[in-house]
Amino acid sequence: MSEVALFNPSQVPAFAKKGELSAIAKALAGGGGGGGGKRISIKGGVFRLIADGKEVAAVEDRFLDVVIVNAASKISRTYYGSAYDSENPSGPDCWSADSERPDFSVSNPQADSCAICPMNVKGSGSGESRACRFSQRVAVVLANDIEGDVLQLTAPGGSIFGKEEGDNRPLQAYSRWLIAQGIGPDMVVTRMRFDTKAEAPKLFFKPLRWLTDEEHAICARQGQTPEATKAITMTVAQTDRVAEKPISMPGKPPVAAKAKAQPKAQEVEVEVEEPEVRKEKEATPTKKGKLSSVVADWDTDD
Numbered sequence: 001m002s003e004v005a006l007f008n009p010s011q012v013p014a015f016a017k018k019g020e021l022s023a024i025a026k027a028l029a030g031g032g033g034g035g036g037g038k039r040i041s042i043k044g045g046v047f048r049l050i051a052d053g054k055e056v057a058a059v060e061d062r063f064l065d066v067v068i069v070n071a072a073s074k075i076s077r078t079y080y081g082s083a084y085d086s087e088n089p090s091g092p093d094c095w096s097a098d099s100e101r102p103d104f105s106v107s108n109p110q111a112d113s114c115a116i117c118p119m120n121v122k123g124s125g126s127g128e129s130r131a132c133r134f135s136q137r138v139a140v141v142l143a144n145d146i147e148g149d150v151l152q153l154t155a156p157g158g159s160i161f162g163k164e165e166g167d168n169r170p171l172q173a174y175s176r177w178l179i180a181q182g183i184g185p186d187m188v189v190t191r192m193r194f195d196t197k198a199e200a201p202k203l204f205f206k207p208l209r210w211l212t213d214e215e216h217a218i219c220a221r222q223g224q225t226p227e228a229t230k231a232i233t234m235t236v237a238q239t240d241r242v243a244e245k246p247i248s249m250p251g252k253p254p255v256a257a258k259a260k261a262q263p264k265a266q267e268v269e270v271e272v273e274e275p276e277v278r279k280e281k282e283a284t285p286t287k288k289g290k291l292s293s294v295v296a297d298w299d300t301d302d
Helices: 016-017 023-028 170-178 214-223 226-231 256-258 293-295
Strands: 039-041 048-051 052-058 063-071 076-079 094-096 133-142 151-156 188-194 205-209
Touching: 016 023, 016 214, 023 063, 023 170, 063 214, 133 214, 133 226, 151 226, 170 205
Parallel strands: 039 151
Antiparallel strands: 039 048, 048 052, 063 133, 063 188, 076 094, 076 133, 133 151, 188 205
């Protein structure tokens, strides 16, 4: 569906005619929520489904259609003083849930506030980048399974900031473009797709269609669930690349998934701040199929 057709006044659903923009819209547009259990990773430029710290599926599609149901109101930051060691992962040296000041739990903060932190200066990282990385947590549901699991997406800096190029829009540019037309990101189906020109995983966002009134009501309820709140809440276990304690999730335990269980792996989210990108070897998808059927089969036992 074209953008012209999407925003045709004659096709506006009843819920959108109220003209009220949600807190989600303001959060994703840069206003100023965040971890989750089941989530979507973009490691290696592939959409990966993660449950209890273990990759359960990867898909070959370069896009994924979702509905945004909640979002952290603040952009978070993490700083690692040493390179990642997969054999001995360690926590961050410093981190902030609001990009304003180090979290109270940080034992060795790099500064009293993020604004004056030496790790927030261009050149403190590789090349002209900052050593401290941005990210924002978003709660989504799959567009073809809106009553299914609420999933966490951690958008790295390169997927948050930057100018739009045609219909290629990073998250903030996408949200502001929608808001300018009186529309919130939680009112439409959003297509997330990889920037094929970027050396490290980077997403663009594009609207596909209005939600129906019934779909919007369901997604609104999904955004208020404990799973959605957990998905947008930042925790040390999610920032430090150390596997979290497995959490019990409601649902039917899949027999097939248990038979094909993979060794537990620790998840690494690649966080890239504009304009510097970090090279990462392209990963090969391990499984194809409809994401809704895969998510429905996720293991829910501790």
